[in-house]
Amino acid sequence: MDLQPDTPVRSGPLEAANLHVHAGSFPAIRGVQARFEAGSFSAVIGPNGAGKSTLLRALLGLNRPEAGEVRLFGRPLAHWSRPERSRALAYLAQSEELPGDTRVRDVVALGRGAGDWRFGLLPGRPWTAADEAAVDSALARTDTRRFEARRVSELSGGERQRVALARALAGEPRFLLLDEPTNHLDLAYALEVMRYLRCEVAGGLGVVAVLHDLNLASRADTLLLLHQGKVLAAGAPHEVLTPQNLLAAYGVRVRVVRDADRLLVIPED
Numbered sequence: 001m002d003l004q005p006d007t008p009v010r011s012g013p014l015e016a017a018n019l020h021v022h023a024g025s026f027p028a029i030r031g032v033q034a035r036f037e038a039g040s041f042s043a044v045i046g047p048n049g050a051g052k053s054t055l056l057r058a059l060l061g062l063n064r065p066e067a068g069e070v071r072l073f074g075r076p077l078a079h080w081s082r083p084e085r086s087r088a089l090a091y092l093a094q095s096e097e098l099p100g101d102t103r104v105r106d107v108v109a110l111g112r113g114a115g116d117w118r119f120g121l122l123p124g125r126p127w128t129a130a131d132e133a134a135v136d137s138a139l140a141r142t143d144t145r146r147f148e149a150r151r152v153s154e155l156s157g158g159e160r161q162r163v164a165l166a167r168a169l170a171g172e173p174r175f176l177l178l179d180e181p182t183n184h185l186d187l188a189y190a191l192e193v194m195r196y197l198r199c200e201v202a203g204g205l206g207v208v209a210v211l212h213d214l215n216l217a218s219r220a221d222t223l224l225l226l227h228q229g230k231v232l233a234a235g236a237p238h239e240v241l242t243p244q245n246l247l248a249a250y251g252v253r254v255r256v257v258r259d260a261d262r263l264l265v266i267p268e269d
């Protein structure tokens, strides 16, 4: 199905079809086949250098594939206009740069494209009640409304990460891609971010998160295990998090134990 660029297509998966992507001159992604669903939490795991960030960037359309393609809602990403793409796909980097002297509410409003008029540039379009409501909702869903009037520079790292999440959610994306969102967070904040993401997934958002912590990743609905730019395993956590797969990917012997409805990965080395 090859739809015209202006054909409205509003739902479906985000897919990588036989994707090959270079990072610089290095073939970082080598024939990846993956499908991420709306209303599902997918984690991308794998050792350092496996190609996780390169894959995420390709899914966002930030780097051009050497071969294969990314498809969103069944339509090649290359056929989407930049504004359409940035409405549908949001990205949260590891430590998101936020303007320190800006109030939290204004930062979240940036997710609606408010940057133009709030920062003295020509407005891209008029600000509406729907924009205001989306900002309110994103603040509420990330529990950041109580410090909406504070400046970003006055917040802790964990609070800033929540503001960055609120900004991404304010744009009402269909998929949110996150690169190690819990990396600099303590255990409590990391679990909190996972809880917020879970709520969004329940509301229909597709989440694709690069995670290093396999015990956090085991809470995802599906896992994609990358190794040397290829998919080593994909599927439900219990299918992917096996001692054999983890030995092959990380070179580490582990035990995988089930605790209630969770999987725990315990290194044996």
Ligand SMILES: Nc1ncnc2c1ncn2[C@@H]1O[C@H](COP(=O)(O)OP(=O)(O)OP(=O)(O)O)[C@@H](O)[C@H]1O
Residues within 6 Å of the ligand: 023, 024, 025, 026, 027, 028, 046, 047, 048, 049, 050, 051, 052, 053, 054, 055
């Ligand atoms: N500009 C570049 N030039 C050459 N090689 C690069 C470049 N950028 C990335 N690479 C290589 O591509 C491979 C994949 O990198 P990528 O950052 O996607 O891996 P990753 O799985 O996200 O790693 P990490 O877990 O360490 O963040 C790595 O071996 C990396 O060294």
